[in-house]
Amino acid sequence: MDRFIIRGGRRLTGEIEIGGAKNSGLKLMVAGLLTSERLVLSNVPGIADIQTMRDLLLGLGIAVEEAGPRTLSIGGEIGSVEAPYDIVSKMRASILVLGPLLARAREAKVSLPGGCAIGTRPVDMHLKGLETLGAVIRLENGYINATAPDGLKGDRIILPFASVGATENLLMAATLAKGRTHIVNAAREPEISDLVHCLNAMGAQITGEGSGTLVIDGVEKLHGAHYAVMPDRIECGTYACAAGITGGDLLLVGGRADDLGAVIRTLEETGVEVVEEARGLRVRRSGTLQGVDIMTEPYPGFPTDMQAQFMAMLSVAEGASMITETIFENRFMHVPELNRMGARVNVHGRSAIIRGVSKLSGAPVMATDLRASFSLILAGLAAEGETQLSRIYHLDRGYEGVDRKLAACGADIARVSD
Ligand SMILES: CC(=O)N[C@H]1[C@@H](OP(=O)(O)OP(=O)(O)OC[C@H]2O[C@@H](n3ccc(=O)[nH]c3=O)[C@H](O)[C@@H]2O)O[C@H](CO)[C@@H](O)[C@@H]1O
Ligand SMILES: C=C(OP(=O)(O)O)C(=O)O
CATH class of the missing domain: 3.65.10.10 (Enolpyruvate transferase domain)
Structure with a gap:
């Protein structure tokens, strides 16, 4: 060691x-799950969490390729909907694949992250928000098993606390939901704005970023884009x-x-x-x-x-x-x-x-x-x-x-x- x-x-x-922001780069990589086209991210930092996210996406069947210095090209068809315990326990941001998998593949199996050295860190707001969008969620054997047989449907979600992760998970899920979603009391961190800008560059329809209420008009599909991590x-x-x-x-x-x-x-x-x-x-x-x-x-x-x-x-x-x-x-x-x-x-x-x-x-x-x-x-x-x-x-x-x-x-x- x-x-x-x-x-x-x-x-x-x-x-x-x-360097590029860890707490933005990780979420932008996950956004690559929302399209089969290529999302090319530049200014990606050379840190272990990015490598862990790469392993997670590869496990889901998504290609993550070097496309230049500090540049990753991400995309492909989803081959698996399971985020396993060994990766989620290593990096909590893995939970963010839940919303995008549900939105695109209509099912997901993601290990519950559990607590860590800084706190218990539950994911109840992520799960409740996804249920509001029509997901059916069961917790079994330490895993979140989620399905959305008829696809996700836009709705009004009021977050009891402006959670960064819950805002990001719900935001990404809502981009492909039918109709309009409001996320009220959304987090306003600059990394959320970075994610909104990237998703909009991929064809999403999101407004209100930075205001505390995000309004997302669902679209049929997203396309590829080039985006630089903040x-x-x-x-x-x-x-x-x-x-x-x-x-x-x-x-x-x-x-x-x-x-x-x-x-x-x-x-x-x-x-x-x-x-x-x-x-x-x-x-x-x-x-x-x-x-x-x-x-x-x-x-x-x-x-x-x-x-x-x-x-x-x-x-x-x-x-x-x-x-x-x-x-x-x-x-x-x-x-x-x-x-x-x-x-x-x-x-x-x-x-x-x-x-x-x-x-x-x-x-x-x-x-x-x-x-x-x-x-x-x-x-x-x-x-x-x-x-x-x-x-x-x-x-x-x-x-x-x-x-x-x-x-x-x-x-x-x-x-x-x-
Ligand atoms: C990878 C990443 O971007 N991590 C950042 C993200 O973490 P993360 O997204 O986990 O932080 P949240 O904003 O979600 O968490 C804030 C608080 O809300 C609680 N909570 C959260 C969700 C939920 O469903 N239920 C619940 O009770 C958490 O336990 C915590 O006490 O934002 C934190 C707050 O700025 C930062 O410290 C982390 O560096
Ligand atoms: C708490 C942090 O990260 P994570 O949410 O990935 O644990 C952090 O970046 O300080």
């Missing part, structure tokens, strides 16, 4: 290329924290301020400067870091996927900070590891109080999930001495070339295999 060894205390300067706003925010915690100066090439409103406002409150330039976002800090209070919320609020990285940064800020996590019930697994590096963080229910310390010290630490892993890298970059981060397969799910990107900006980081 690979580990990272980081020797902290270096200020990062230079440029970091921001830049990864979470990767961008993560490297912004690397500039912040090391007092560095980084140009995050391809980063977009529009997708990062709440993150940029919070960075500025902590004393990190963010300037939009022609090629991306320049992020730098020259003064001291200041503590702030953060509450995670659905977009356009502060993203839960940036919470762990900010906690690392705030652990060396002046004064106290409070982070309240409202999206996932168990997303503080990085706290004990940060505390082992000298941070002073106490968790009280859904909130964590962070008392800033003047320095962290390197230690052997263990990654528990994707973003928690990066918070430990950030802590390691600022710490005195050596940090060894194990279980970095979590990190490989969603970040490409972490050691290469950081080392090019002056970090002392190496990936070693045991």
Whole structure:
């Protein structure tokens, strides 16, 4: 198993290329299930989750071929409607094939994803919404068995919470349903807009994106398209924290301020400067870091996927900070590891109080999930001495070339295999 060894205390300067968004690229690949024609996606990141999605689609009989650098060509006839346990348990986004399979093949068998390190993560809203569109769903032996013998029919779906995944599943299913579907209280994350733009380029009829109500007029069939995956706003925010915690100066090439409103406002409150330039976002800090209070919320609020990285940064800020996590019930697994590096963080229910310390010290630490892993890298970059981060397969799910990107900006980081 690979580990990272980081020797902290270096200020990062230079440029970091921001890749395509994991949380968009995965869904755009699934959209390829909705047509037999080719969907060609460019700016696809080289991360493990994309490989897992590729394996899932291949298992469904769909071709996924390299069509150039960072470009995948996806399409074909559906040969199987089963998403097996071993893939779904590896990557929860696999659940997103449910709606498209039902819409195109009128049946699907998808393993129930179960919980993960950050929470129980049920899929009740996905299932209820699909039932509203006419699907018949049975849960048996850990699988969701779903059919729509007469095809899906448009209807009004009101989501009790603006779930990203449920919005995406229902949105894709509704593109091929008969008639009009309203998804009320739809999630407004930029990745949903990216999916809407791609589906519309494939011939779907979707309006209202970004407004909280999506209106989808079902069409007979979708066609192929070429589409570029949006830049990864979470990767961008993560490297912004690397500039912040090391007092560095980084140009995050391809980063977009529009997708990062709440993150940029919070960075500025902590004393990190963010300037939009022609090629991306320049992020730098020259003064001291200041503590702030953060509450995670659905977009356009502060993203839960940036919470762990900010906690690392705030652990060396002046004064106290409070982070309240409202999206996932168990997303503080990085706290004990940060505390082992000298941070002073106490968790009280859904909130964590962070008392800033003047320095962290390197230690052997263990990654528990994707973003928690990066918070430990950030802590390691600022710490005195050596940090060894194990279980970095979590990190490989969603970040490409972490050691290469950081080392090019002056970090002392190496990936070693045991
Ligand atoms: C692959 C991907 O894009 N993952 C992102 C997606 O996850 P994901 O799509 O799983 O997140 P959701 O927005 O669906 O989940 C938010 C909350 O709603 C709950 N819930 C969700 C669906 C449901 O049927 N029932 C239910 O109770 C979840 O357990 C969670 O507590 O959005 C999250 C919130 O921005 C991000 O942190 C993840 O990085
Ligand atoms: C929680 C995340 O991903 P997933 O939904 O795939 O677990 C994430 O990207 O931070």
